[in-house]
Amino acid sequence: MEADLHVHTHTHEAAAWNDHGEDYHEHPSSTPRLLRGSIAAGLGLYLVYLQVSGELGNYINIRFAWIALVGAAFALLLGVHTLASELLAHDHEEDHDHLDHVHQGPRWPAMVLLATPLALALLVPARPLGAAAVCGGVSFMGNGTGDAAAISSSDSLEWSVLDWLRAFSFGSSSDRLEGKPADVTGFIFRNEGDPTGYLIVSRFLMVHCTADSYAIGMPVKWTSAEGLLADTWVRAKGTVKVGQFSGNTLPIIEATSVETIAQPGQVYLYQ
Amino acid sequence: MVSQPYLPRARMARIAARPRARFGLVVGLVVLTLGAAIRIHGDPPAALSTFSTRFLGVFIDASPFLLLGSLASGLIEVFVSRTVLTRFIPRNAVLAAAAGTVLGFVFPVCECGVVPVTRRLYAKGLPVSVGVSFLLASPVMNPIVLASTWIAFGPGPILVGRYVITAIVALAVGLVFALCVDSHQLLRPGLLGAGAPTIDPKTAGDLQSAGPRQSLPKRFSLALGLATDEFFDMGRYLVAGALLAAAMQTLVSQDALTALGRGPIVSVLVMQLLAFVLSVCSTVDAFLALAFAGTFTTGSVLTFLTFGPMVDVKSTLMFMGVFKNRTVAYLVLLPMLMTLAIGIWLNLNVAF
Numbered sequence: 160m161e162a163d164l165h166v167h168t169h170t171h172e173a174a175a176w177n178d179h180g181e182d183y184h185e186h187p188s189s190t191p192r193l194l195r196g197s198i199a200a201g202l203g204l205y206l207v208y209l210q211v212s213g214e215l216g217n218y219i220n221i222r223f224a225w226i227a228l229v230g231a232a233f234a235l236l237l238g239v240h241t242l243a244s245e246l247l248a249h250d251h252e253e254d255h256d257h258l259d260h261v262h263q264g265p266r267w268p269a270m271v272l273l274a275t276p277l278a279l280a281l282l283v284p285a286r287p288l289g290a291a292a293v294c295g296g297v298s299f300m301g302n303g304t305g306d307a308a309a310i311s312s313s314d315s316l317e318w319s320v321l322d323w324l325r326a327f328s329f330g331s332s333s334d335r336l337e338g339k340p341a342d343v344t345g346f347i348f349r350n351e352g353d354p355t356g357y358l359i360v361s362r363f364l365m366v367h368c369t370a371d372s373y374a375i376g377m378p379v380k381w382t383s384a385e386g387l388l389a390d391t392w393v394r395a396k397g398t399v400k401v402g403q404f405s406g407n408t409l410p411i412i413e414a415t416s417v418e419t420i421a422q423p424g425q426v427y428l429y430q
Numbered sequence: 431m432v433s434q435p436y437l438p439r440a441r442m443a444r445i446a447a448r449p450r451a452r453f454g455l456v457v458g459l460v461v462l463t464l465g466a467a468i469r470i471h472g473d474p475p476a477a478l479s480t481f482s483t484r485f486l487g488v489f490i491d492a493s494p495f496l497l498l499g500s501l502a503s504g505l506i507e508v509f510v511s512r513t514v515l516t517r518f519i520p521r522n523a524v525l526a527a528a529a530g531t532v533l534g535f536v537f538p539v540c541e542c543g544v545v546p547v548t549r550r551l552y553a554k555g556l557p558v559s560v561g562v563s564f565l566l567a568s569p570v571m572n573p574i575v576l577a578s579t580w581i582a583f584g585p586g587p588i589l590v591g592r593y594v595i596t597a598i599v600a601l602a603v604g605l606v607f608a609l610c611v612d613s614h615q616l617l618r619p620g621l622l623g624a625g626a627p628t629i630d631p632k633t634a635g636d637l638q639s640a641g642p643r644q645s646l647p648k649r650f651s652l653a654l655g656l657a658t659d660e661f662f663d664m665g666r667y668l669v670a671g672a673l674l675a676a677a678m679q680t681l682v683s684q685d686a687l688t689a690l691g692r693g694p695i696v697s698v699l700v701m702q703l704l705a706f707v708l709s710v711c712s713t714v715d716a717f718l719a720l721a722f723a724g725t726f727t728t729g730s731v732l733t734f735l736t737f738g739p740m741v742d743v744k745s746t747l748m749f750m751g752v753f754k755n756r757t758v759a760y761l762v763l764l765p766m767l768m769t770l771a772i773g774i775w776l777n778l779n780v781a782f
Contacts, residue, residue, distance in 0.1 A: 218487040237497070237500075240654040291480055292476075292480035292483070292484075369488070370672075
């Protein structure tokens with residue numbers, strides 16, 4: 160059956176077709192096909208691993224975890240099918256129906272590119288976005304899709320950095336925030352030229368995945384701020400005063416305590 | 431019937447895409463951006479980690495949709511005879527253009543799969559307007575893209591806008607073609623009828639028309655094989671696009687992006703150029719657009735989401751394999767000008 164797959168061409172596309180014509184006539188070598196199956200299956204396994212280990216939350220909004228599960232199932236299906244049909248083909252060379260080889264032979268560029276996500280996943284330690292990922296400073300704006308009503312609770316002690324910024328951006332009067340108690344967590348970020356005695360408690364805000372994430376932050380006035388390194392996770396308690404910071408009028412936490420904490424399970428804030 | 435031409439659509443993409451040159455380009459680009467990232471940050475591990483996290487976020491989110499699209503296209507290729515398609519097309523030019531616009535909901539092909547299918551349809555005497563409308567609309571007008579856009583943006587102006595603008599442009603360009611030319615002037619000589627490359631009728635018969643000769647598991651197996659081809663073929667563009675987007679976010683400061691993305695005209699031009707260059711499959715481009723939605727104008731994001739699926743580097747190369755150069759010029763320029771105008775008009779006149 161091998162000879163069935165002739166390419167008939169009578170157009171001036173002929174040259175282009177002949178470039179690839181050998182794909183039809185040669186029995187594709189099995190190594191690239193095995194590699195391709197392995198990449199697809201590997202992708203599926205990686206997606207499963209992300210679910211099981213909880214690392215998925217580093218990359219996408221966990222509300223959409225099911226998408227990654229669907230992807231895992233399909234990738235495993237394609238990968239296992241490719242591997243199985245290749246391995247079976249060699250076990251039963253006589254019976255093998257070469258129709259299975261109508262599809263393409265090896266494509267090295269495609270394989271290298273599709274292996275890139277796996278290579279990055281294996282070689283670069285998985286880390287959520289942090290202070291080093293802030294490019295050009297954090298935002299002090301509580302903008303986004305929400306309105307003031309989206310604040311999670313009426314008790315300001317439960318407000319996140321995002322809630323504070325929203326309350327400030329959308330609230331009718333910033334005076335309402337003056338003197339309210341605050342208790343926020345986030346990683347430390349510093350801009351060059353920030354006044355001493357201040358640090359910025361920051362969080363990455365995520366809609367869907369790390370592609371749409373950006374950092375927001377809130378200034379915290381703390382006497383021994385200089386002793387804390389950037390990217391350290393902290394919990395800052397104190398009262399809020401509206402004041403000037405780096406030329407902006409912002410809610411500022413005058414901290415009574417800033418304690419170092421472990422990185423929380425849910426790293427990002429979701430809009 | 432017996433000489434039903436059969437051709438894996440992914441093969442068209444391969445021929446058009448000249449993989450070696452593009453591969454070199456992509457690798458060069460990635461090395462350059464990574465190098466630049468490390469130089470600028472002065473903290474290589476942190477920069478690489480940020481880059482990797484951003485990249486994997488897009489990829490993990492998007493790859494399930496690419497897999498779904500690949501599976502759908504493999505199943506269509508094996509289980510749907512093309513004669514079924516042509517039977518339901520109206521003969522009236524306007525109705526036909528409208529039919530071409532929504533045909534994609536029945537046959538979910540992305541821009542990678544649509545060119546070979548359209549060529550097939552022309553060979554069977556499909557009206558010009560249907561083919562052009564189908565060509566331009568179906569990468570957006572299909573259930574998979576609807577799902578991914580919905581999940582990325584939710585029901586809102588972006589989702590509605592994407593569909594309305596695509597319908598308007600596809601219909602309009604389809605009608606322009608219907609009124610001005612007949613199909614013999616559109617295609618490269620010899621592509622109507624006998625010239626189109628086919629595989630041996632015997633094999634083609636095995637694959638499509640003579641269903642009983644292939645057992646169901648065999649046909650499923652074939653569909654899965656084609657889906658794998660498609661996934662690897664189209665996955666290249668997703669990976670390259672995601673690498674570029676991640677590099678941009680790692681390197682370019684939020685302020686600079688915002689400055690670029692706030693201009694009502696500049697932002698549209700930038701997004702149009704990005705859509706053209708990135709060539710990301712329409713099933714997943716919504717997730718890339720998310721990366722820009724915060725900083726870029728809504729009009730520009732809509733232009734990205736409507737122009738990209740119709741015309742990009744990849745599809746232009748594929749057009750050139752099928753249509754005459756003049757036709758390709760119109761197929762590229764008309765959607766480009768229309769989506770540009772609509773994007774700018776939206777930015778200037780509509781408050782989102």
